[in-house]
Amino acid sequence: MRPNGRTALDSFPKPAFLEFMRDAKPSKEKSPKKAVAAERPAGVRRPDAARIPGSSVHTSLASEIGLRIVRGDYPPGTILPNEAKWSETFSVSRSAVREAIKMLMAKSLLASRPKIGSWVEPKERWNLLDRDVLAWYATSPDREVFLRTVQEFRHIIEPEATAFAAMRRTDEQMAEISQACREMGEAKSLQERTRADTRFHLAILRASGNDLLVPLGVLIESAFDHLFAYTTRELDDLQLAQKMHEAIERNIRLQRPDAARNAVRKLLANTDNVIRSR
Amino acid sequence: MRPNGRTALDSFPKPAFLEFMRDAKPSKEKSPKKAVAAERPAGVRRPDAARIPGSSVHTSLASEIGLRIVRGDYPPGTILPNEAKWSETFSVSRSAVREAIKMLMAKSLLASRPKIGSWVEPKERWNLLDRDVLAWYATSPDREVFLRTVQEFRHIIEPEATAFAAMRRTDEQMAEISQACREMGEAKSLQERTRADTRFHLAILRASGNDLLVPLGVLIESAFDHLFAYTTRELDDLQLAQKMHEAIERNIRLQRPDAARNAVRKLLANTDNVIRSR
C-alpha cells in the first residue's frame, strides 16, 4: 500500500522501549523516579537497547505522542508532561524528546513556551491533512466513520479535479494515468491492483494542473489503505470497477471534462456501495 | 489578518539576531572560516542569517531553510549542506539546526539518512496545505498565479462545504456564522472587515460537519491575506459583497443546501472579478 507513502513518522516497527509506557496520564504524579524505575525489572537492560533499526528514536516518540494527542489522551488545552518527564518515562535523552516535540509543533498539534510547557493546540488548528496525523486519526475507534468522512471528501474534490485533468493534462501525465489504468486490469493480486488504483487517482490529481490538489492524495491513499483492509470484492464487482476506471481514462484522454466528471461520480457512488455493504 | 493564524513558524517581530549571535560566539571565531566567508560578498555581514526576531532560533532557521527549499534554491533531490555546515553558516548550535530540520521533515519537505545527509523531497510529497509551507509558497515571484490557484481551489470546495453546512450546522455553529456576517457589515475598517470575512468562511467550513474540510481554512486565510494586500475595493462593490454574504448566511440558516451552494458560487465569481480586474 501507499506507493510513496513513507513519511518521517511512518515507522511501524516500533522500538521496544515504547512498550514500557503504560502509565502517563496527565495526572499529578506524586511518587517520582522511584516508581518509574520500579516498573522495569532489574534484569532488563536499557529498553532502547532492543531498538529496531529503521526508525529513529525521535521519530518513534513523535508517533507515540502524536497518536496519544489525536486519540484524545491529552485534550486540546492540556499542558503535556514536560520534556524531562518524557525523557524519563521513555528512557531517552531530552534532545530526542525535543526533536519529537518539534515535529509535532510543525504539524500544529502542539505549541510551547518557556516556563509554561507544551500544550495541545485546538483541534481546528491541527493539520489533519498531514499524512501522519491522518494515520493517527484513522485509528479512531469507529473506522467506518473515518472512511465515510474521507469518502465524502473524495466526492467533493475528485470529480472537479478530474474535469480539470481532462482540460489540462499533458501527454506525459496522460501516459501515467493510462498506464496505471492498464496495470489495474492486469494486476495479479488484489494488493497489486489496489496499488495501481491508488496510482491512477494520484496521477489524476497531478494532472489537474492545480498544485494544491496534489497533497490531497494522502486522503486517497488512506482511503484505499482502509478499503483494502476492510473489504473483499467480488470478481464481477472488480470487472465493473475496471470498466468505470477505463471510462474515466478515456474521457480524460479525449479531453471531455463533463463526461470525465460524471464518470468519476459513478465510480465514487460504486465505492460508496462497497463501503456501505461491507 | 489571520485571526488564529499563528504557527510555530509564524513569527513576526522581535529581538535582533545578528548582533546577539556575534558575541555569543566568543572563542571559536577565528580565521579558518575564510573559505566560507569568501563564498559570500565581503561587504555584507551575514547574508544567510535571516534570523526572524522574536522567535526561537530553530523556528527562524526552519523558516529560512523552508523558504529556500520552496523557492527552489535547492531543487528536489538535492542534498542539502550538512548540519555542521548550517550550524557554521548561521552561527548556531547543531541542536538548533537539527530541530529546524526536524520541523521541515515533519512537513515532508526533507528526509535524511546517516552518511547521506538531508535531501529535498519530491515536490508532490510536500505538504503544501500546511500553513507555513503555503506562506512560503505564496512568496512566489508571480503572486497572481498563486492567488488564482487558491481561488480555483475555493471554487472546488466552498460550494460543497456550504451545502453541507446548510444540512448539518448546529445552532451554535449557525450563531458563529451569523455573527461573523453581521460583524462584516458593521466593520469600521477594511482590515476589520476582512477579518470578519475570514471568520465567516472558516465558520462555514467548521459547520460542514466534515473534519477534513477544516484544515483547508488555511487556504482561505491565505487568499484573504493576499487579496487584502493587493486589492482595493470600491464602496458599492463592498455593499454587493455584503449582500452576497447575507444570502449565504440566510440559506444556511434556512437549511437550503442548493440555494446556499449557488449563493457561494455567485460570491466566488464576484471575487474572481476583483482578482482579475486589479
Place this chain on the structure above:
DNA sequence: TTACCTGTATTGTCAGACAATATTGCTTTC
C-alpha cells in the same frame, strides 16, 4: 488595593562526545 520584585519551573540554546549507518573505494579471491 496596586505596583513591584523575587523565586522558580520550563523551554531554549549551547558544547562536545560517541554510536549507527551506508557509501565509496580498495583488496582479495576466483
Place this chain on the structure above:
DNA sequence: GAAAGCAATATTGTCTGACAATACAGGTAA
C-alpha cells in the same frame, strides 16, 4: 578481468550536562 568482501569515511542519530531566557506565582512594599 570480474565479483565479492572489507575497511575507511562522512553524516546523521543519540546522549550528557550545563547555562540562558522567559513568564507565572506569590510575597512585599507603597
